[in-house]
Amino acid sequence: MFNTSSASLSLNIKSILVGATATIASLSMALPAVADDFPSRPLNMVVGFGTGGSADRMTRMMSGPISEELGVPVQVTNRPGAGTQVASNYVLNVPDDGYTVYASTFAPYLTNSILTGDAEFSVDDFSYINFQWFDLDLIAANKDSGYEDLPSLLEAIREEEGQVRGAVVQGSAGHLMVRLLLDEAGIPQDNLNLVTYNSGGEARSAVAGGQVDFVSISAQGSEGIREFLTPLAIVNDERIEQWDALPINEALAPMNLEVPVLQGSMRGFAVTSEMERQHPERFEKLSSAIQSALARKDVQEQLERNEMGGVWVGPERSNELMRENYQVFEKYAHLLN
Numbered sequence: 001m002f003n004t005s006s007a008s009l010s011l012n013i014k015s016i017l018v019g020a021t022a023t024i025a026s027l028s029m030a031l032p033a034v035a036d037d038f039p040s041r042p043l044n045m046v047v048g049f050g051t052g053g054s055a056d057r058m059t060r061m062m063s064g065p066i067s068e069e070l071g072v073p074v075q076v077t078n079r080p081g082a083g084t085q086v087a088s089n090y091v092l093n094v095p096d097d098g099y100t101v102y103a104s105t106f107a108p109y110l111t112n113s114i115l116t117g118d119a120e121f122s123v124d125d126f127s128y129i130n131f132q133w134f135d136l137d138l139i140a141a142n143k144d145s146g147y148e149d150l151p152s153l154l155e156a157i158r159e160e161e162g163q164v165r166g167a168v169v170q171g172s173a174g175h176l177m178v179r180l181l182l183d184e185a186g187i188p189q190d191n192l193n194l195v196t197y198n199s200g201g202e203a204r205s206a207v208a209g210g211q212v213d214f215v216s217i218s219a220q221g222s223e224g225i226r227e228f229l230t231p232l233a234i235v236n237d238e239r240i241e242q243w244d245a246l247p248i249n250e251a252l253a254p255m256n257l258e259v260p261v262l263q264g265s266m267r268g269f270a271v272t273s274e275m276e277r278q279h280p281e282r283f284e285k286l287s288s289a290i291q292s293a294l295a296r297k298d299v300q301e302q303l304e305r306n307e308m309g310g311v312w313v314g315p316e317r318s319n320e321l322m323r324e325n326y327q328v329f330e331k332y333a334h335l336l337n
Contacts, residue, residue, distance in 0.1 A: 036279075036282065038281070038285060039070050039072045039098070039099065039282075039285070041072060042072055042075055043067075043072060043099050043100070044075055044099060044100050044101070045102075045103045046077055046078075046079055047059050047077070047078045047079070047080075047104065048079065048080065048086075048109065048110075049080050049084070049087075049104070050078055050199040050201065050202065051078055051201065053199035053201040054135070054200050054220075054265070054267060055103060055104050055267050056078060056199070057221075057308065058103070058267055058308050060076050061302060061308065062132075062293060062299075063075075065293035065296060065299045066289050066293050068293075069288075069289035069290075069292045070286075080199060081198060082117055083116075083170045084104055084105075084106075085113040087102065088110060088113065088119065092125060096272050096274040096278055097275065098279050098282035101129075101270070101271055101286065102126065102269065102272075103267075104268075105266065105267045107263065107265060107266035107322060108171065108172060108176070108325060108329050109171050110123060110126070111330075112329060113171060114326070115326075115330055115333035116171065116333055116336045117171065125272060125273055125274075126271070126272060126322075127271055127272065127273040128315060128319050128321075128322055129271065129286060129318065130287070130294075130312055130318055131266040131318045132267065132290075132309055134265070134309055134311075135218040135219060135221060135264045135265040136219045136234055136240065136264040137177060137216060137217065137264045137265075138217060138233075138235070139174075139177070139178075139233045139234075140222070140230060140245075141207075141213060141230045142207050142212070142230070143227075143229060144210060145210075145213040145214065145230075147214065147230065147232065150232045150252060151255050153213075154185050154187065157182065157191050157192050158185070161188075161190075162191065162193050163193070164192055164214075165193045165211070166192055166193070166213065166214050167194075167195050167206045167207050167212040167214070167215040167217075168194065168195075168196055168203060168216050168217065169200055169203050169217060170198060171336065172217070172265070173262045173265065174217045174235075177248075177259070178194065178216045179335040180332060180335060184257050185257060200218060203215055204224070204225050207228065207229070208228040208229075219234060219240070219242060220308070223242070232246075233247070233248045233251035233252075235248050237261055248261060249261070262328070262329075263325055266318075266325065268318060269286075269290060270318075271286065290312075291314070294310050294312045295312070
């Protein structure tokens with residue numbers, strides 16, 4: 001026999017539960033979301049290179065102003081190795097909570113670690129907050145090496161097998177440019193004694209100290225060793241004010257050679273793309289803090305005194321530039337293998 005009392009009680013309890021659920025849902029919609037107190041503890045900025053290089057100096061200089069904007073300490077740690085692959089893997093394997101920010105010369109190092117370093121990630125695994133420092137590459141000889149122009153350097157590499165020593169940062173645009181120059185000039189790659197370093201600081205110290213004959217590296221970051229260098233070419237279509245050097249293809253004109261003008265370095269800050277997806281409000285706070293820091297007069301003056309770039313292009317353009325860089329370097333990646 002059907003028990004109407006039990007059925008009625010069951011329906012009433014269900015009605016109450018449904019009503020309570022609806023009320024809670026309604027209250028949840030009416031109340032403001034619980035505010036995210038991010039950041040509530042120190043941030044870690046991970047540099048993809050050793051100390052003393054351009055990316056390291058930029059990060060340490062920016063860490064103070066960014067800390068002031070966020071209201072928490074920002075510590076800087078260096079994780080060099082494998083053309084930034086060590087740092088990339090570290091950042092991808094820590095929690096995607098916004099407390100780890102990746103600071104590096106992303107182009108071309110991240111690109112090359114994927115194209116030539118068998119990295120198991122892609123450029124799209126990171127979300128680039130801002131590229132603030134764009135730099136052209138410079139080819140320069142140690143002032144005591146005797147090389148006064150680019151053709152004389154290349155001919156020495158051709159004629160004196162293994163005697164000419166060069167310095168580059170592993171996987172850099174400067175590294176690719178040296179390989180490209182030898183390839184276009186028909187010079188065997190093994191003729192050059194090319195030393196690869198994990199940071200620009202190490203490569204610059206090598207050429208300044210005379211351990212190598214020349215270096216191919218970012219121009220602006222080389223201001224500190226200007227007195228030790230004879231500039232041979234700037235990797236650009238036009239002359240620039242900072243260095244008295246011919247544009248690369250003008251420098252090569254006596255040899256009837258022409259090479260592609262490769263995009264130089266792009267330095268800035270990023271997080272994992274998963275962090276931006278899970279915590280868009282934290283990504284926005286980090287972006288705003290960096291943008292506000294770069295907008296400060298004292299920060300711009302400090303960057304200028306230290307000959308560092310400090311522009312704000314923002315996340316959208318930074319991500320576009322990174323994908324464009326990957327497409328260009330993909331075309332010539334075989335020279336670095």
